[in-house]
Amino acid sequence: MVGPTRFMNLYACFELGIVEALRKEPGLTAAGLGAAVGAKPDAVEQLLHLLVKEGFVALDEATGGYTLDALADVAESDLQRVLTFMGMMKTGMLRQLYYLADSVSTSSVVGLEKLYGFQGTMFQAAGEIQEVRDAWGPLAQSETASVYPWFFRNFDVPAGARVLDVQGGNGLGAIMTCQTKGSPGLRVTTFDRPALETECLRNFAAQGVAEQCSFVGGDALESLPGGYDVMLLKHFVDMYDKDEVLTLFHNAHRALEPGGRIVVLAPVYPEDIRDTDDYQADFFPAYILGCVVGRGGLQKVSTYRGWLEEAGFEVTSVRAKDPADIPPDAIINRVVICATKRG
Helix, strand or coil, rough: CCHHHHHHHHHHHHCHHHHHHHCCCCCCCHHHHHHHHHHCCCHEEEEEEHHHCCCEEEEEEEEEEEEEHHHEEEECCHHHHHHHHHHHHHHHHHHHHHHHHHHHHHHHHCHHHHHHHHCCCHHHHHHHCCHHHHHHHHHHHHHHHHHHHHHHCCCCCCCCEEEEEEEECCHHHHHHHHHHHHHCCCCCEEEEEEEHHHHHHHHHHHCCCCCCEEEEECCCCCCCCCCCEEEEEEEEEHHCHHHHHHHHHHHHHHEEEEEEEEEEEEEEEECCCCCCCHHHHHHHHHHHHHCCCCCCCCCEEHHHHHHHHHEEEEEEEEEEEHHHHHHCCCCCEEEEEEEEEEC
């Protein structure tokens, strides 16, 4: 009952400018805050009860003045990261999740159709709908900046290898492969929807890797181009159901050279789903099914290991991020799974 109310109460204090007003002028009363943010003092006082209760804001009972309490100690970078998540939750989740049961029944994001008249995934909607892009884009950029450097440190690419970045989007993965795994003869190909080719090639040229990088258009669930030594599957295997993930793994197996490697980056559930310190089961089922693609979901490492073995791979390593390097507000627990083609 209290989850949505607490969330919107807190976030409204930021949206209205109440927190910023207290940062600029500590000691403002409800009347002063109301005048500063354009709201009735009575309503401002009501919203601040929760923040006082949680120790985010302090109230001087004698003067009626408010000051920032714990919020005054939050670093600006931490605060902005959390507010980015909260903005996405409001715009990209709360309204869509009203239709969660409908999304599950139809394997589509019904909320996007109801709210925007859009049929497709959140990724596709972000390319066409400004409100969705504004909510989801900053989060995606922040996540990429945080995850990619760690990801590329946790697998090897043989010298002179041919690498295929499956569903590589705008080419960033291919570019970073060249920058972090460079060697004479290394060639990296981005594989994704044909419509992304122009943007990819432009990005390759801008980063000075056009001679090493190329683009191939297609659908990974149909087939993958052959002749590659390493395949990267980043960020998207959790957006597919079991039969589709197995299809991806089988297609990768057929396309890799003998002894070729597959590298999977994915968020995973703990092996014991009852782990009370892990919140992924609290978040991802509703988020992925109701807000992002309408199908798919996280799996355990043991599940991915079994699927990779079924598709003809031998898992050689599983690496997770050091807990000390994960922000305390982060929900996602990602791993890098490396496997070698058998046969």
